[in-house]
Amino acid sequence: MLAEERSLRLKKFVEQVNKQLIVSCQALSHEALFGSDIMAKMAIAAARGGARAIRANTPVDVKAIKAAVDLPVIGLYKEVLPDYDVIITPTLRHALAIAEAGADIVAIDATNRPHPEGELADFVAAIHEKTDCLVMADISTLEEGLAAEKVGFDMVSTTLSGYTPYSTQQEGPDLEIVKALAEQLERVPLIGEGRFYTPEQVKQALENGATSVVVGGAITRPREITARYVKAIQS
Numbered sequence: 001m002l003a004e005e006r007s008l009r010l011k012k013f014v015e016q017v018n019k020q021l022i023v024s025c026q027a028l029s030h031e032a033l034f035g036s037d038i039m040a041k042m043a044i045a046a047a048r049g050g051a052r053a054i055r056a057n058t059p060v061d062v063k064a065i066k067a068a069v070d071l072p073v074i075g076l077y078k079e080v081l082p083d084y085d086v087i088i089t090p091t092l093r094h095a096l097a098i099a100e101a102g103a104d105i106v107a108i109d110a111t112n113r114p115h116p117e118g119e120l121a122d123f124v125a126a127i128h129e130k131t132d133c134l135v136m137a138d139i140s141t142l143e144e145g146l147a148a149e150k151v152g153f154d155m156v157s158t159t160l161s162g163y164t165p166y167s168t169q170q171e172g173p174d175l176e177i178v179k180a181l182a183e184q185l186e187r188v189p190l191i192g193e194g195r196f197y198t199p200e201q202v203k204q205a206l207e208n209g210a211t212s213v214v215v216g217g218a219i220t221r222p223r224e225i226t227a228r229y230v231k232a233i234q235s
Contacts, residue, residue, distance in 0.1 A: 001132050010134055010154050013072055013104070014189050017052045017212040021202065022074070022191070024055040024216030025065065032223065036064035042220050043069045055193075055214055059101035066102035074136060074214075075103025081116055088138050088159075090116045092126050099131035107157065110137035110148045111164055121151035128152070136191070140167035145181045149188050156181060157191040157214065173201050175208055182209020197228070 001009075023046035027033040033042070036058075043054045043065040055074040056062050062075040075098035077089045088109040089095050095106045106127055110120055117123040124135050137148035140160035148156050158181070161167050161174040168174050173196045181190050192205035193214035202213045217224040 001128055006128065006134065006154065009104075009132075010189070013053075013134065014211060016072060019206050020052040020212055021050065022053040022055055022212050022214040023049075023051040023219055024193075024214050025061070025220050026055070026057045026216060027221070028078075031221070033221075036060045040064040040068040043071070046219065047071055052212070055107070055216070056103075059097045062098060062101040062103050072104040073102065074105040074107050075099075075101060075133075076107040076138075083114075084116055085113050085164075086111070086115055092117060092123065092130075095123075095127050095133075096130060099127075099133045103133055105134045105136050105155070106131070107136040107138050107159070109160065110139050110153060110156075111144055111160055112141075112147075113164065119151075120148070124152045138193075140164040142177055142180050142184070145177070145190075146184060149185055153188065155189045155191060155211075156185060157193045159193040159214070161194050163194070171195065172197065173205065175201070175204055178205045178210050179208040 025039045025042040039061045047069045053072040054065055056065050057076050057078050062073055066073055077094035077098050078087050080087050081090055086109040098106050127135050134154040137153040137156045138159035139145045145156045158177050161177050162169055173194055178192045189211035191212050192210035196202055196215045197218045205213050
């Protein structure tokens with residue numbers, strides 16, 4: 001995709017989600033709600049509630065959700081590979097499958113950990129060359145976010161803060177990294193994501209400068225929601 005066309009698509013996406021909510025509709029194979037039909041219904045419910053975009057895992061779920069709702073879809077493809085800790089869209093094969101399923105944006109792990117595709121700059125360039133998708137950097141630290149902007153990602157998300165051993169470890173969302181990235185990124189939008197449990201936390205992230213916020217488990221994972229209530233009761 002040409003840089004000018006990519007810029008226009010990014011502008012349109014930002015206008016769609018600016019200071020709005022993105023809902024992540026994901027369920028792994030061991031979860032009770034696993035299945036593309038269920039995830040599509042989750043996306044419909046999220047859209048009716050006011051979500052302005054959807055984040056989804058695997059080509060089959062992305063395809064089902066694109067058919068169910070008229071919203072931009074951030075697609076990813078989780079797979080555990082031998083010898084790598086990176087699992088979010090780890091290779092070009094995964095990225096192309098997500099693009100073919102209809103995703104508007106491909107999210108990939110952009111942490112400093114060893115990557116199956118080698119240099120992130122080459123990986124991003126290949127996705128831009130071979131698809132019509134924008135590319136989102138899922139990062140875990142301020143340094144990773146700033147580096148992602150430099151190597152050509154179209155947007156940065158704080159998805160993995162707290163999920164790498166060297167990033168900030170805490171129960172709730174990393175609102176400080178949101179603030180720092182919002183202040184220091186020069187050209188790309190910032191998406192807040194990761195352990196957002198309350199509307200107040202989402203509002204704070206937006207006030208801290210996030211373009212939009214992704215909420216997943218607090219909306220679409222009833223087991224996790226139930227467990228939090230039970231934990232509070234027992235404590």
